[in-house]
Amino acid sequence: MFDLDKWQEILSTIKKNKMRTFLTGFSVAWGIFMLMILLGSGNGLSNGVASNFMNDAVNAMWIWTGETTIAHQGLKPGRPIQFHNDDYDVITNIPGVETASGRYYMGNTRYSYGRESGEYTTVTCHPELNDVDNMVLLEGRFINDVDILQTRKVVVLGKDIHTALFKEKEALGEYVKINKVPFKVVGVCIEPESTRNRNAYMPVSTAQKVFNGSNRLHNFAITINGQTLEESQAIEDRIRNTFARKHRFDVTDESAMGMYNKLENYIQTMRIFQAIKIFIWIIGIGTLIAGIVGVSNIMLIVVKERTKEIGIRKAIGASPSSVIGLILLESILITTVAGYIGLVLGTGLMELINYAMIQSAGEAAQRGETVFLNPTVDFGVALSATILLVVAGTLAGYIPAKRAASIKPIVALRDE
Amino acid sequence: MITLNNIHKSYVMGSSKLHVLKGIDLDIEQGEFVSIMGSSGSGKSTLLNILGMLDNYDEGTYHLDNKLIANMSEKKSAQLRNEMVGFVFQSFNLISFKNAMENVALPLYYKGVNRKKRNAIAMEYLDKLGLAPWAEHMPNEMSGGQKQRVAIARALISHPKIILADEPTGALDTSTSYEVMEILKEINNEGITVIIVTHEHDIAAMTQKVVRLKDGRIDEIIRNGDLRAFRHTYNKELETA
Numbered sequence: 001m002f003d004l005d006k007w008q009e010i011l012s013t014i015k016k017n018k019m020r021t022f023l024t025g026f027s028v029a030w031g032i033f034m035l036m037i038l039l040g041s042g043n044g045l046s047n048g049v050a051s052n053f054m055n056d057a058v059n060a061m062w063i064w065t066g067e068t069t070i071a072h073q074g075l076k077p078g079r080p081i082q083f084h085n086d087d088y089d090v091i092t093n094i095p096g097v098e099t100a101s102g103r104y105y106m107g108n109t110r111y112s113y114g115r116e117s118g119e120y121t122t123v124t125c126h127p128e129l130n131d132v133d134n135m136v137l138l139e140g141r142f143i144n145d146v147d148i149l150q151t152r153k154v155v156v157l158g159k160d161i162h163t164a165l166f167k168e169k170e171a172l173g174e175y176v177k178i179n180k181v182p183f184k185v186v187g188v189c190i191e192p193e194s195t196r197n198r199n200a201y202m203p204v205s206t207a208q209k210v211f212n213g214s215n216r217l218h219n220f221a222i223t224i225n226g227q228t229l230e231e232s233q234a235i236e237d238r239i240r241n242t243f244a245r246k247h248r249f250d251v252t253d254e255s256a257m258g259m260y261n262k263l264e265n266y267i268q269t270m271r272i273f274q275a276i277k278i279f280i281w282i283i284g285i286g287t288l289i290a291g292i293v294g295v296s297n298i299m300l301i302v303v304k305e306r307t308k309e310i311g312i313r314k315a316i317g318a319s320p321s322s323v324i325g326l327i328l329l330e331s332i333l334i335t336t337v338a339g340y341i342g343l344v345l346g347t348g349l350m351e352l353i354n355y356a357m358i359q360s361a362g363e364a365a366q367r368g369e370t371v372f373l374n375p376t377v378d379f380g381v382a383l384s385a386t387i388l389l390v391v392a393g394t395l396a397g398y399i400p401a402k403r404a405a406s407i408k409p410i411v412a413l414r415d416e
Numbered sequence: 417m418i419t420l421n422n423i424h425k426s427y428v429m430g431s432s433k434l435h436v437l438k439g440i441d442l443d444i445e446q447g448e449f450v451s452i453m454g455s456s457g458s459g460k461s462t463l464l465n466i467l468g469m470l471d472n473y474d475e476g477t478y479h480l481d482n483k484l485i486a487n488m489s490e491k492k493s494a495q496l497r498n499e500m501v502g503f504v505f506q507s508f509n510l511i512s513f514k515n516a517m518e519n520v521a522l523p524l525y526y527k528g529v530n531r532k533k534r535n536a537i538a539m540e541y542l543d544k545l546g547l548a549p550w551a552e553h554m555p556n557e558m559s560g561g562q563k564q565r566v567a568i569a570r571a572l573i574s575h576p577k578i579i580l581a582d583e584p585t586g587a588l589d590t591s592t593s594y595e596v597m598e599i600l601k602e603i604n605n606e607g608i609t610v611i612i613v614t615h616e617h618d619i620a621a622m623t624q625k626v627v628r629l630k631d632g633r634i635d636e637i638i639r640n641g642d643l644r645a646f647r648h649t650y651n652k653e654l655e656t657a
Contacts, residue, residue, distance in 0.1 A: 005530060008531055012518075016514075308509070312509045313511075313526075314494060315468075315470060315497065315503050315509070316503065316526065316574075317494050317495065317497050317526040317527070318494060319490065319491040319526075320491060320494070322526065405490075408470070408471070409470045410470045413470075413505065
């Protein structure tokens with residue numbers, strides 16, 4: 001029940017003992033403030049790294065071929081393994097594979113436009129590559145299915161190639177010569193996490209036809225629909241088994257066929273962050289406990305300091321429960337208000353840092369060229385930390401309050 | 417009003433036991449003005465504390481207003497103190513961060529009277545004791561006499577049946593002491609029982625009944641009519657001193 005009179009009594013006590021109130025409140029506010037900063041920084045770091053991962057699909061996987069090192073089914077080691085177009089059909093049909101792009105590697109290719117020319121990497125691909133690499137198109141479009149079907153001579157240039165060959169000029173619709181064969185520019189793109197955009201993309205079917213590729217493929221970039229580490233490893237095993245059977249190499253032969261699973265990597269990194277988060281929580285809880293002990297300590301001193309006052313109150317008719325109430329409610333009021341102030345200051349500071357970072361980093365932060373992103377604390381977490389502190393503050397206040405209530409009035413009155 | 421029957425009280429001080437009250441039998445009627453005297457260590461303050469329910473006794477019986485005061489919960493005794501007893505102390509015992517009016521009003525807070533009403537009543541009592549202009553002053557801004565009058569106002573505000581005063585004039589000069597005694601007399605004239613502990617004979621001589629304690633026992637009780645004789649012995653004591 002809300003007793004206005006009781007609160008007036010407590011408020012007048014607090015108002016007349018400002019120093020004591022400040023000291024009690026400060027330890028609580030500081031505890032919450034530090035916790036907010038710690039958790040905010042932890043979140044910022046984790047968000048930043050997570051967003052860096054997000055630039056490529058986190059469920060991406062790359063597969064490439066090499067030479068066998070283990071004798072298998074009577075075949076000698078040292079045999080080269082080569083993917084072909086039918087392998088592309090195989091991989092797209094493996095359960096768990098969402099999208100796949102085959103790539104035919106061309107090595108350095110000479111690009112020229114007018115008088116400008118340079119050597120760049122050509123990536124030949126299916127349209128699905130964009131699901132894996134998450135390229136950002138500045139102009140035009142990416143390779144599409146029609147390009148593949150009609151083996152169109154089209155190319156998507158990286159930003160650096162575009163600036164080198166075209167300077168300020170419009171490139172879309174223009175023809176660049178790639179190893180002396182003219183290709184139509186249909187798009188300009190960048191890779192978000194990279195500062196070098198020196199790759200050009202062309203349809204794999206065109207590349208095989210024009211540059212003598214026959215039906216050979218060098219590697220696959222795929223996305224999988226595995227959510228957990230186990231699922232993604234199962235899909236990985238399925239792919240490995242399928243190709244081992246088809247190309248007759250030992251399943252355990254890592255150099256016959258190499259795989260890189262980004263989800264595996266992502267999950268492992270996130271595990272590290274989980275550990276960091278737990279560590280931060282331990283420190284944070286430690287800080288909170290220090291705050292609580294501070295409150296308890298100060299309340300003990302308060303009771304000592306107020307012994308005589310409590311004696312007087314008891315002599316003129318205060319019951320033990322009213323004395324407990326007086327001390328306890330004062331402790332609760334101070335911890336709540338101070339906790340709230342710490343909360344507001346802590347989250348406010350983190351929001352301010354966030355704002356400043358977005359302002360200074362601008363688009364770079366948006367594109368994830370940062371390890372620190374959105375360093376804010378979940379409101380629920382902040383609130384429950386404050387509630388925890390208030391509850392603990394109550395417990396911390398209860399022991400001194402109980403002691404205060406058990407003081408005999410005569411003993412208290414004798415205390416000078 | 418007050419009936420004490422063979423009251424014993426001892427304090428445990430480490431390993432030794434200090435027997436302070438060794439069987440007190442005492443009757444005090446409604447409206448009496450009693451002083452308890454005795455040398456230090458005679459147990460007079462202990463007796464007062466037992467009368468005021470601030471302390472419990474080991475043996476015997478204590479009836480206050482025909483109610484046996486024994487084995488009460490702290491809550492019950494606090495409530496009884498609030499209803500029945502007003503305390504006045506030697507060191508005034510005002511709450512230092514509350515002004516005169518708030519100090520006087522405090523017993524009513526524990527009676528559940530709302531702030532506005534209790535402050536108004538407190539002002540009435542302060543006015544009665546001539547302290548109205550000092551209502552907003554803090555205890556450390558007042559003289560000893562003023563502080564003791566504030567304490568008396570606080571003791572009176574809950575309409576107690578008994579005022580217990582432990583050396584009420586102990587920290588005051590003679591003229592202020594007499595003023596305070598005048599006030600206590602007036603209170604007594606209104607029918608409230610007043611019991612004071614003092615070691616000053618002239619203060620005791622202003623009461624109607626003097627209870628002299630010696631080594632935890634009642635040495636003698638001097639009644640109103642015998643006070644002349646008491647004055648005589650008092651003078652003799654002065655001569656020998």
